[in-house]
Amino acid sequence: MSRSRVLIVGAGFAGYRAARTLARTARHTTEVTLLNPTDYFLYLPLLPQVAAGALEPRRVTVSLSGTLPHARLVLGEAASVDLDARTVHYTGPEGGHGTLAYDRLVLAVGSVNKLLPVPGVAEHAHGFRGLPEALYLRDHVTRQIELAAVASDPAEARARRTFVVVGAGYTGTEVAAQGQLLTDALVSKQPRLHPSPPRWLLLDIAPRVLPELDERLSGTADKVLRGRGVEIRTNTSVREATSDGVRLDNGEFVATRTLAWCVGVRPDPLVEGLGQPLERGRLLVDAFLGLPGHSEVFACGDAAAVPDLERPGEYTPMTAQHAWRQGKVAGLNVAASLGRGVQRSYRHKDLGFTVDLGGAQAAANPLGIPLAGPLAGAVTRGYHLAALPGNRIRVAADWLLDAVLPRQAVQLGLVRSWSVPLDTASPELAQVPGPTPRPPEGETR
Ligand SMILES: Cc1cc2nc3c(=O)[nH]c(=O)nc-3n(C[C@H](O)[C@H](O)[C@H](O)COP(=O)(O)OP(=O)(O)OC[C@H]3O[C@@H](n4cnc5c(N)ncnc54)[C@H](O)[C@@H]3O)c2cc1C
Numbered sequence: 001m002s003r004s005r006v007l008i009v010g011a012g013f014a015g016y017r018a019a020r021t022l023a024r025t026a027r028h029t030t031e032v033t034l035l036n037p038t039d040y041f042l043y044l045p046l047l048p049q050v051a052a053g054a055l056e057p058r059r060v061t062v063s064l065s066g067t068l069p070h071a072r073l074v075l076g077e078a079a080s081v082d083l084d085a086r087t088v089h090y091t092g093p094e095g096g097h098g099t100l101a102y103d104r105l106v107l108a109v110g111s112v113n114k115l116l117p118v119p120g121v122a123e124h125a126h127g128f129r130g131l132p133e134a135l136y137l138r139d140h141v142t143r144q145i146e147l148a149a150v151a152s153d154p155a156e157a158r159a160r161r162t163f164v165v166v167g168a169g170y171t172g173t174e175v176a177a178q179g180q181l182l183t184d185a186l187v188s189k190q191p192r193l194h195p196s197p198p199r200w201l202l203l204d205i206a207p208r209v210l211p212e213l214d215e216r217l218s219g220t221a222d223k224v225l226r227g228r229g230v231e232i233r234t235n236t237s238v239r240e241a242t243s244d245g246v247r248l249d250n251g252e253f254v255a256t257r258t259l260a261w262c263v264g265v266r267p268d269p270l271v272e273g274l275g276q277p278l279e280r281g282r283l284l285v286d287a288f289l290g291l292p293g294h295s296e297v298f299a300c301g302d303a304a305a306v307p308d309l310e311r312p313g314e315y316t317p318m319t320a321q322h323a324w325r326q327g328k329v330a331g332l333n334v335a336a337s338l339g340r341g342v343q344r345s346y347r348h349k350d351l352g353f354t355v356d357l358g359g360a361q362a363a364a365n366p367l368g369i370p371l372a373g374p375l376a377g378a379v380t381r382g383y384h385l386a387a388l389p390g391n392r393i394r395v396a397a398d399w400l401l402d403a404v405l406p407r408q409a410v411q412l413g414l415v416r417s418w419s420v421p422l423d424t425a426s427p428e429l430a431q432v433p434g435p436t437p438r439p440p441e442g443e444t445r
Contacts, residue, residue: 003031004338007088007102008071009078009270011036011064012044013323014301014330015108016389021331023070026340032071033100035078035090037428039064042131043388045320045356046395048171051134051141052178052358053185053407055398061131062390074100077426078109078270083294104296104334107283108327111265111302111318112427120241122423125261128171130427136420137260139411141179144257145186145198146411159255161187161198164246165262166238168204169212170355172262173221176202177357179260180230185407200230201254205237210363212317213353216370220363221355224372261422265318267303269425279305279315287345289330298334300326300346309347322348324387354380 006022008015011034022032040061049055064073076090076098088100113127126140127133141163148160163183165176183198202225204211209225209232210218225232233248238259240247245255267281276291277284282305283291289306291297300306301323305315316322329346336343354364354376362380364371371379381399385392419430 003029004103005101006030006032006104006106006334007035007100008032008106008108009035009081009088010108010110010268010301010303011038011041011073012108012110012301013041013320014110014304014327015106016041016062016064016068017324017327018106018108018298018300018331018334019068019071020389021328022335023068025332026335026338027070029338029340030104030335033074033102034064034068034071035074035076035088035100036064037075037077037093037426039073039075041067041389042428043384044129045387046384047128047131047134048174048178049356050131051128051137051175052182053138054178054358054402055395057131057135059391059395059398062388067390074098080273081105081107081270083274083276083297086296102296104337105298106330106334107271107297107299107303108301108323108330109268109270109303110323111267112269112425113261113422114264114266115423116263118238118241121238121259121261122421124241124243125166125259125422126417126420127261127422127424127427128175129265130420130429132415132430133420133427135412136415136417137175137179138182139413139415140258140417141182142186142409142411143413145183145190149190155255158196158199159245160257161196162201162245162254162256163198163258163260164201164203164254164256165260166203166246167262167264168202168206168209168232168234169262169264170210170353172202172204172260173209173225174356174358175260175262176200176230177221177225177228177361180225180228181358182407184228186409189406189409197229201233202230203233203236203238203248205235207234209234210355213355214365214370217353217355217363217365220370220372220376221357224357224361224363265302271299271303282315287347288333288343289326289346290333290343295337298330300330306346309345310349316346316348319353320387321351354383356380356384 151157302318362376364376
């Protein structure tokens with residue numbers, strides 16, 4: 001009997017878990033293909049630590065073929081889905097094109113940087129959604145500190161050691177917290193910069209940091225960051241960005257060469273092209289993660305609007321916690337749709353959140369219990385180690401080394417500004433100049 005072809009598009013939290021679930025429950029009856037632009041699963045919550053040099057980049061990646069040996073990995077990005085023909089067209093890593101046919105499809109393409117119509121932002125800001133952007137930020141920040149140390153113009157030196165992060169959600173808050181520790185470490189090696197410490201600003205239009213999380217987490221983060229000298233500007237947004245700095249909505253101009261844009265994410269544009277009902281850009285699915293009218297298609301994670309059965313009338317938020325658990329349900333429901341087991345609806349109560357503030361500091365509320373300080377730090381790191389599907393010993397070793405050794409103050413300069421544009425559908429890949437058309441790369445199966 002031929003095996004059913006299951007195609008999973010996207011190997012992040014949701015897609016990776018769906019593939020792993022299928023490998024465990026229906027390995028002998030399904031042929032699982034993973035279509036993903038990279039050969040690794042990226043553990044996004046630790047990305048700010050990569051940007052700050054606390055973790056080396058490969059630590060937050062988990063090899064897909066190494067950990068999912070029963071899935072066939074096709075490197076590429078889905079360009080379009082033909083729901084009637086049950087095929088997905090994709091572009092491969094070297095520019096060629098291919099088509100994959102499926103009996104069951106799981107869409108788990110995640111999200112990309114959210115843009116706002118603010119003049120100059122697309123040109124001068126960088127997002128924080130992929131590994132190339134984290135590598136770019138680490139190098140860029142290091143370079144600014146090095147250039148500030150030798151700048152003869154005091155205004156230029158001040159601008160270079162001023163860093164602006166827009167968006168005080170968990171991404172922006174962690175980027176500012178980790179970044180500030182990095183620049184402090186770099187400056188301590190540059191006697192020429194003393195006594196002018198780097199300046200970090202964290203802005204948000206909301207009245208508090210971490211506006212989407214519990215107020216106690218917000219209070220802890222606010223206290224830790226302000227205590228370290230980070231300037232938190234709430235109820236503040238950016239009116240314009242230029243190559244020399246940013247103008248805030250109160251008219252103040254902040255001279256800077258660094259604008260990190262962490263205002264949130266929007267679903268991957270692929271789902272728009274399906275022509276199916278969307279909810280704020282996310283593909284609307286039912287509580288079984290199925291696409292209404294297409295019993296062979298499932299969607300989960302950031303790209304899907306999944307009814308939140310714990311909060312009727314709402315959709316589950318875009319978090320790793322939900323994506324990971326939805327991936328499991330998607331895998332089980334795909335297997336059930338092929339006659340193995342029964343379909344189940346997705347229901348999950350938030351287990352709390354952790355925000356790593358760098359060093360030994362964190363804000364966390366596991367199971368609703370608010371924690372701060374080193375205890376929260378230990379819980380946060382323990383949570384990440386438990387949640388990582390691989391590389392745990394390497395991550396723990398990096399943390400140990402970081403606790404006892406100084407950070408490496410070097411910039412490799414491998415990711416340039418133009419290769420990580422803010423406006424991109426592929427934050428997981430660094431852009432390359434001038435794509436050359438290539439012959440077909442894949443077959444229709
Ligand atoms: C810096 C940062 C920190 C975060 N920290 C936390 C945290 O502490 N806790 C938490 O709960 N959440 C956190 N999140 C949010 C969390 O990471 C996301 O909600 C989660 O990754 C969503 O999972 P997903 O599987 O939907 O998408 P992803 O994990 O992003 O995976 C999507 C996958 O699809 C691939 N893909 C995209 N487009 C295509 C295409 N066209 N064709 C093929 N493949 C494609 C991508 O390469 C990727 O592998 C953080 C996010 C960021 C950016």
